Every structure is written in C-alpha cells, then in structure tokens.
Amino acid sequence: MALTMALGCSNGPVGVAEEAEGFTMLQHHPSMLEASYQSGGASVRAMLVESAPNVVEVTYDFGDPVIAFRIDYNQGEGHFMPNGNPLDAAQARLITPLLEGISQAVPEEDSARSRVENAAMRQTSFMQIVPVGEPLSPYRFVAERGWTHISCSCGSQNIGGYTRQAGRGCSCNGGSGNGCKGRCGQGCGINSTPKCVGSTAYTQDCAKHDYGLGSFAAASDDYSFASNNCSCSGVGSCE
Incomplete structure (x- = not known):
C-alpha cells in the first residue's frame, strides 16, 4: 500500500512507451x-495531407534527412524538397515494408483511391529509387513534359534511344537482376514485398532508370503523374 501511494504521489516523469517495431498506420x-x-533503431514516418483540392503535401521524416514533395495535380507539377544528410542504407531499407503496409491499407485500384491514397502509393514507390549515400538537391518536375508508355509484355523494346528487354514479369530483367524493367512503382509479382496490386505504369524513363541510363529525377513525373497502363492480373510469382 505504501509503495502504491508513493508511486501515485511521485512528481517524476511518466515513462512513454517506445514506438512498436514494424508498420503502424497512425x-x-x-x-x-x-x-x-x-x-x-531506424524509423521513417510518412505524412500526406491534401492541403487544397488536388494538392498533396508529402513528407518522409527519417529524423535526418526529411524528404518532402508537393504534388499539384491541378497544375501538373511537383516539387522534390530534401533537407539534411544523404539517405543511408538502413533508412532506405525501410521504404519497401512501409510501401507494403500502405498498399494493404488502401484500395487496390487507383480509381478507387483518394488523392492522398494515390499519392501515398506513387510517392512511396518513388522513394524506393531515391539514391543512397548521395547529396540530394531540390528540383521541380512537370507532367507537361510527358512520358512514353512501353508495352506491358516482356520483350525487346525501344526505351528512348536504347533497345532493352522491358515489361512485366520477374524474369524480365535484361540479364541484370530485378525484373519488371520499366515499372514505375509498387511490386513486381503477386508475392513480392510489396506485391503488385491493381495496375501500374511502365514507361521509357522508368526503364532507362532501371538500366542506369537515366536519372531518378527524370522519372519523377512518370511516378507521380503517368497513367497506369499495365494490369497486375496474371503477373505471376517472383519465387
């Protein structure tokens, strides 16, 4: 009893439970x-808010760095706004399971998602290709520069000045590992982490990035704005 009273009258700080390991939808x-x-010991917190109709503010807070986007669907433009140190490998490894958790919480088809849900899938997918260990600079990207879709079927394709194997399928890797060359976001197969759900976009700029022939920045508008041209139905297993 005395112990209980002493604890009850204590003016000391109240302990705060540590945030749980794994994914949490807040x-x-x-x-x-x-x-x-x-x-x-590494963590990332994603915050997306529709600050005005069809304008979404996106933040990925790793403590250091903080990487933000402003996606204006009315104007068809986006801003990439990094702040702090380069992304390190431990932080980068958090993005794929974060995307997996988000993909399980939002509708599979992008037509059924809100602007915020759609941006969460697309921008978190884009975060998977942000360079690790390199200084990042802010830039603007616009939808009006356009994108060029490629065929969903795996085969030798023109990816914008180069001919490479690209298209759906975990074995569509051009002999360089990582299938689904040209895919702009989410998973490659039905059992990937994250898995491919609904539909996604395949474009020349995303293929060039996959082969190291184009920058991640050049693929920004494709990830954020390109219409989805390939269904995830029948993509197969990645085992």
Missing part, C-alpha cells in the same frame, strides 16, 4: 494519411 482519412515503419 491516421488514415480521405484527405490525410500518416504511417510509420521502424526497424533496428
């Missing part, structure tokens, strides 16, 4: 989504 509304992923 808030999820049509105009707001907040989620986190923590593993091995």
Whole structure:
C-alpha cells in the first residue's frame, strides 16, 4: 500500500512507451494519411495531407534527412524538397515494408483511391529509387513534359534511344537482376514485398532508370503523374 501511494504521489516523469517495431498506420482519412515503419533503431514516418483540392503535401521524416514533395495535380507539377544528410542504407531499407503496409491499407485500384491514397502509393514507390549515400538537391518536375508508355509484355523494346528487354514479369530483367524493367512503382509479382496490386505504369524513363541510363529525377513525373497502363492480373510469382 505504501509503495502504491508513493508511486501515485511521485512528481517524476511518466515513462512513454517506445514506438512498436514494424508498420503502424497512425491516421488514415480521405484527405490525410500518416504511417510509420521502424526497424533496428531506424524509423521513417510518412505524412500526406491534401492541403487544397488536388494538392498533396508529402513528407518522409527519417529524423535526418526529411524528404518532402508537393504534388499539384491541378497544375501538373511537383516539387522534390530534401533537407539534411544523404539517405543511408538502413533508412532506405525501410521504404519497401512501409510501401507494403500502405498498399494493404488502401484500395487496390487507383480509381478507387483518394488523392492522398494515390499519392501515398506513387510517392512511396518513388522513394524506393531515391539514391543512397548521395547529396540530394531540390528540383521541380512537370507532367507537361510527358512520358512514353512501353508495352506491358516482356520483350525487346525501344526505351528512348536504347533497345532493352522491358515489361512485366520477374524474369524480365535484361540479364541484370530485378525484373519488371520499366515499372514505375509498387511490386513486381503477386508475392513480392510489396506485391503488385491493381495496375501500374511502365514507361521509357522508368526503364532507362532501371538500366542506369537515366536519372531518378527524370522519372519523377512518370511516378507521380503517368497513367497506369499495365494490369497486375496474371503477373505471376517472383519465387
């Protein structure tokens, strides 16, 4: 009893439970989504808010760095706004399971998603190709520069000045590992982490990036704005 009273009268700080390992959906509304992923002492918190009709503010907070986007679907333009140190390997490894958690929480088809949900899938997919260990600079990207879709079927294709194997399928790797060359986001197969759900876009700029022939920045508008031209139906297993 005395111990109970002593604890009850204590003016000391109240302990705060540590954030759980793994994925946590913190808030999820049509105009707001907040989620986190923590593993091995590294963590990332994604916050997306529709600040005005069809304008989505996106932040990935690793503590250091903080990487933000402003996606204006009305004007068809986006801004990439990094702040802090380069992304390190431990931080980069958080993005794929974060995307997996988000993909399980939003509708499979992009037509059924809110602007925030769609941006969460697309921008988190884009975060998978942000360079690790390199200084990042802010830039602007616009939809009006356009994109060129490629065929969904795996085969030798023109990817914009180069001919390479590209298209759906985990074995569509051009002999250089990582299948689904030309895919702009989410998973490659039905059992990938994250898995391919609904539909996604395959474009020349995304293929060039996959082969090291183009920058991640050049693929920004494809990830954010390109219409989805390839269904995930029948993509197969990646085992």
